[in-house]
Amino acid sequence: PITIKKKIKSLHKPIDPLLELIRHFRLIFYLPTPILLDDMPSASEILKALDRIFRIYVRGNSLSGQRIDGNTVSIDNGHNTLSISNFLLSGPYLSWHGFISILSDFNISKKKITKPSNKLIEEETISSPIKYREAAMIFIECSRTNAPVLTLNKYISVYDEIAKKIVIDPWTDVYDWAVSDDWDIKAGINFMQFIDCLGKYGIIAYSEDRFSSIFPSANEKIEHFLSAHLGLTDYRKWEKKVDKKHKYTKELVKGLISSNSMKSFNNNTVKQVV
Secondary structure, eight states, X not given: OOOHHHHHHHHTOXXXXXXXXXXXXXXXXXXXXXXXXXXXXXXXXXXXXXXXHHHHHHTTOBOOEEEEETTEEEETTTTEEEEHHHHHHHOOOEEHHHHHHHHHHTTSOEEEEOTTTOOEXXXXXXXXXXXXXXXXHHHHHHTTOSOOSEEOGGGHHHHHHHHHHOOSOHHHHHHHHHHHTOOOOOOEEOHHHHHHHHHHHHHHHTOSGGGTTTSOSHHHHHHHXXXXXXXXXXXXXXXXXXXXXXXXXXXXXXXXXHHHTTOSEETTEEOOOO
């Protein structure tokens, strides 16, 4: 029988900080309907910038798909399964390794690591608004979710289709990853998910109480993050970063194209050439 003593003891169970963080994310990300980038002021400038950023950073960092059978591709260790045609049409998928460069170059999130263990030991949060571990959690969630905070009107139907196929709550996978602390992240995001990911970062960046009167709505938080922090409404603020990245990867991409451009299927691997 459950005694008063047992009840009192159960009330004093330690709170799981990871679960509390995920509950917090669920709360601040909940919107009756997603915000449409199409309706934002300077939408065309922001979209142009996002498109160029994604295209440059995905070069040499696109996620491969493993063929399951003649017409099915698995990505992210089987969490996402697509037909080969859908994989090619929906992609390319930016890997976590490639996404790290965006986090650093645009001062979204940074980390310090030790060598050779490569273990995360400290998060730099003085000048970067998003903690590194939280950035990874959102990246993984966006790769699987059907609940975006920011999207384009043309993607609404795509998310509706994703909702029909979801079996496991994406946040369950996020929790499992965070517990495992495995930084060899297999997830990848396409352009649609990339937009959502940045939208969620915008909400997190200005979710503290001190911003509540300045940016009271999710829409205002996201708009300010895209325009002010990322500088997407002024090409002078983002284009130099993208050009630098482009020059850095240019020779590598040339080598990849010369050796792999005619090989979409190689050793049971489907990889998009971008």
